[in-house]
Amino acid sequence: MLLPNPVKQNYDEEIETQRATNDIHIGGVNGKNTKHWDTAHEFKAMVLLVLGWGLVGVDRFMIMPIFPVMAKELALNYKDIGVIAGALSLAWGASAFFTGRLTDLIGTKKVLVASLIVFSLLAGVSGLATGLVGLVIIRAMIGIAEGGYAPAGQIATLQVSRPDRQGRNMGIQQMALPLLGMALAPLFVVQLLHAGLSWRWVFALVMIPGLLVAALMAKVLRAKSDEAIEHTAIHDHADHKWFDVFNYRNVPLQIVMVMGWMSCEMSMAAMMSSYLTDYLHLELVQMGFVLSAIGFGAAAGAVVLATLSDYWGRKPVTFIFGIVDLCAVVLLKNCGPDQTSLFLYLFLVLFCSQGLITIGICLITSESVPAKLIGASNGITIGICEIFGGGIVPILSGFIAHKIGIENFFYLPMGGCILGIMVCLFLQETAPRIVAAREAAARALAS
Template identity: 30%
Template sequence: MKINTYENRLLAVLFLGFGFVFFDRLALSFLFPFVAKDLDLNNSHLGMLSSVLALAWAISGITLGAYADRKDSKKYILILSVIGFTVCSALSGMVTSFLSLLFFRALMGIAEGPVLPISQSLLVAASAPKRRGLNVGIVNATAPGLIGAVLAPPILIWLATEYGWRSAFYATIIPGLVIAALMLLVVRNKHVHADVDMGHSIGNKGDIKALLKNRNVVLCVLIACFYISWFITIVSFTPTYLMEVKGFTPETMGNVMTSLGFAWAIWGFLIPGLSDRFGRKPTLIFFTVIATCCPMVLLYVDDASTMLPLIFLTYTGLGCFAIFMVAIPAETVSSTQVATALGLIMGVGEIVGGFVTPVLAGFAADAYGLDIVMWIAAGGSVIALLLSFMLTETAPVKVGKPVALATP
């Protein structure tokens, strides 16, 4: 099998896999107005539900990402993770209280945690250098944007409206099991990497302490903390914000969320693709400036028809995720440390941005009104922007001949 053939097949199956991670993860955000009425939940509950999943995701991503780097094969860890989060998502439809829902969201986070670092480490190994940014962007952002934010809102809201929110959760088990089967057929059992030309030495597999001595890795960890705060705050609270503050109907809210999804999907591959040509650092800085405007659009624009195109133009942050969360660290560390580095960046970022921030935002929303969550989101992207100026450029087009990361 030629490398390009395998690269494209792997890209396709990992696209489906990580996209469905976000279909399941974001399902509660879209269904929360329905769930809240049935289980008598409030904004603080929403924040805690988002946070417990993020905390479990973070701990799992850090530990299992490092564990996967110590193994010759990552395939079966990935497949078991997909099966695990699919089952937990379906079981969420059986809950009868806040605590039982919290429990299943935590289990789902544990299962989802290793999917990104393992998927991206496999993809980086299989990608031609000139396509590395584009490929990781397609999986990291376009997949969850298209599947989790474009397809999920109308599908889940329709299911909840016609058959009840529990049925919407139950329906997730079928595509999840199909994706696990595709991974079993497509993903190779072993990947071999070769580090050359950029001075990378083969580091100890799973060595987190060594990674913390690397300037780019530490900066990417910090950027993730604040950029994930921007993302999780927006995606968790916007459906409720649009219905309660803006007075939008569920259908109009779904249209706005779909616009976010289209922006996520399209910017998700365009931005990292541009970074292949113009460099990681300047691309990250430019589009983070634009991303800061997104919560301001939600805050100050009241007309849905005006909001839709502005949301699309300003929701650029998810395209930046592929740069600081995958491309820069993958081009900075040894290939034997890629899953560990990505798990660390994602994990710590999730703890701060995905666990701490939503809880604080939820309590702040109950105390001061939902407008405050948009200011919290904007603050996160501003801090991420300032940190981005301190990064060292890694794009092959800017620094010379790239690392050869080959798959036999």
């Protein structure tokens, strides 16, 4: 039977006892311990975690503006492009599914450092590909490494963050991937290609920063740090089995919901560059400008919507901006080759999609399960959503573009938005501020 979002039966009495002993929990950390928090380590660790997640984005999405150039040299069609994008996401999802639990067992540091080294080296190897098969194999291997980084990076961000800064730090960490990978990397890559640098050498350039950040992480991050991980509202510190996560109602619901938002985001990431150049006939530099809206919009949405959900609630923000996301996709589909309009509509699509993904995976997932299931829950969520939303959907997008025209791939992100909007209606609210206010109001009525 699916359980609601429970709290201890004696939670109120426990809080009163903690107040009496001046030992109140704030985000899972005792007030007296928070007072002596190592802020210097938090700052250094957050810089590296932000850079590491940003490099994941660079390695994953720098291929977007390269696709049209690569397609001509390697004789790739739209279906092939979808397969290449889907292979990385499928491998990412399968890897995250298992490494989330692995991170709970061996710690975040080992997983993060190993992942960074492997995917940085493989990104450089991408430039050696001579055909579809080799490129798919290399991108799939990159997905395995990056899939291991995803849940470990989220958990590490919680671990190093002081409780009253967890939300802000998580938003900043999640912002790094779209900002560096979807916004700045396409602009940088387009300029390199425009200057005459081969796409093969562009891939090789990304190895150096990845290896450098991995070395610094190995030196700075602590092997294990559990101080801030028990931030969940479910006061259950017992050991649990891996698949116990599905006993908590919000987990299966938000998995389906996030699949919808990822369908929107990943189909845009896979197909927009070709849509802009082949259907709307934009030049390479113009395409790079419009495509950067994906990153800027996603980066802004990750921070803004996650912050708004602290005050308005996870469920209302998801519903409202889910509708906005759907409207933005429709406007983008019907927009002509005007660069400014394309940029604004694409910005809004990714602003909503990435913000809602952040709320679903990083907040609702973590707040809906016991502390010792956070890694497993995040890993399973990322895994399933990547396999479907990030893996199957780009392949379907490429198939649709190849068979009935690239302008028709927009129906997939529309369907994803509708799915997310419908499912969010059944979620239980988990925002601490909203839940606490409701509990206080219930106690006031009862008295």
